[in-house]
Amino acid sequence: MNYIRTGLLLAGLTALFGAVGMMIGGQQGMIIALLFAAAMNVFAYWNSDAMLLRMRSARQVDDKTAPELVGMVQGLARNADLPMPKVYVIENPQPNAFATGRNPENAAVAATTGLLKLLDRNEIAGVMAHELAHVKNRDTLTMTITATIAGAISALANFAMFAGMFGGGRSDNNNPLGGIGMILIAILAPMGAMIVQMAISRTREYEADKIGAEICGHPMWLASALNKLDKGVHAVPNMDAERNPATAHMYIANPLSGKGVDSLFSTHPNMANRIARLKAMTRPSGGNAQGSQRGPIRQPAHVAKPGRSAGPWARKSQTPVAKGRSASRQRKRPWES
Template sequence: MNYIRTGLLLAGLTALFGVVGMMIGGQQGMIIALLFAGAMNVFAYWNSDAMLLRMRSARQVDDRTAPELVSMVRELSQNAGLPMPKVYVVENPQPNAFATGRNPENAAVAATTGLLKLLDRNEIAGVMAHELAHVKNRDTLTMTITATIAGAISALANFAMFAGIFGGHRNDNNNPLGGFGMILVAILAPLGAMLVQMAISRTREYQADKMGAEICGHPLWLASALNKLDKGVHTIPNQDAERNPATAHMYIANPLSGKGMDSLFSTHPDMANRIARLKAMTVPVTDQTVDQPAHSGPWQTQSRNQNTRRQRRRPWN
């Protein structure tokens, strides 16, 4: 059902793009707009991952530079039945993470230095499992296309605003709207695109939380991480994301949450709801195992003492 809903929302976003083009330039404008959207999607399909990583100044790490983090992602990838993605670290104090790539064979996962400093090993594993769930579900491609179309709608809206102000008096048969109508389109079209983008992102986040908990085998690991991330993003601003808010939906936690107005149009579900859903996946049993989740993770064979010692270590050391 989530996939059907996502498909319908994407179709609606593309249709909105065409409608805006038609309202600005008639039938010819709609065709040009749809062709433009198609060209942008093709470009985004092949180049979005490299562009996003370059925008965030991400550096790739390997078994030599971050052995524990890379080993963790490798084990989780095997659990998920995925090829090993590239692993990146972003120099940013805000605790956050994201995934990108057009398909599982060309995927990348990235964590900020703020996340690696804030979370323990189990919580980092929960976050990486969440990002791998996005890769497995091909959400990285879906959300990139969504951002591309939404950005194109905003560009058309800016054009409509300019045309409405400076060219609204002209009688152009290709334009079914007057100057006031053009200005109205310039205001409502980006708002509609934003609402659709929010709906798609929230649907995919819930699904990635569920699958991520299954990949790592411990829903409480991810629940604990989300609790810390929710506090972290409100405390530490992400200047890179603030400069380019169109990519905010790619992160596990809304990087714009430090700004009061941004929360009014958040691309992420309420964090308390996400945590509650993850806790509901655990099975309450005896006191000895009350903190143990329903599924086993890739480090289940470790003793409690071994696991405690490893939690104190950081995977980028």
């Protein structure tokens, strides 16, 4: 189903490229736009994940530079029966995270420094499990291609505005609508990018929440994280996302701070509804519960309440061994390698 949706999305974006090319340069412009769209589709499939990570200035970390975070993701990936994805940290004060990659074998998860500072270890595990759920459901292919080509659509608006200002009134211009057509493109192309965001169903976030809760084994970890993220994204603007709103649908929480139009075209469900669904997955007895499991999801190790630490992206601190209990009997936490 994800492949069909991706194919339909690419076909729609290709048609949009052709229509815009026709308005800018007539039949010749349409042919050039279609060739450019075909090249973009191939490029997006193979390179969009790397490009998006570069756009966010993401820094890859490993078990030496961020042992706790990498160890956590490694444990959760085992629970989800997924290959170990690459792990990135983004220097951004807004708490947020996303996953990218064309398939589980070439996936990456990224978290902002704002998220790593705001959430405790259990909540970070819930967020990382949500992102791994996107990888497991193969949502990342749709998200990365959408973000890449939607950004190209927005770029066409700038080109159209430039052409309208400096060449729209020339008699030898192939544009059938002249300067008016250029103005229309400049206005409608960004709206097309927002429509692309709407094309990504909001239900994928609900499904990722559900599968993520199953992966980490504790729905309330993710519910607590979403509650903090809902407040954090509104308190701290994400200027990178504001400059390129076509990538907003990739994040676990909508990074855009605007109201009105942003809310209307948002691809994220209401956060309160997401939290309510996660709470419904908890057993009536009040214990930590899982939803109905998909496949052989292994129960993760117990996680104690976190104390103060430099954060899971820092070097692992030595935990003292309790008296009367050997180190070998201590349970490893999901973020420990």
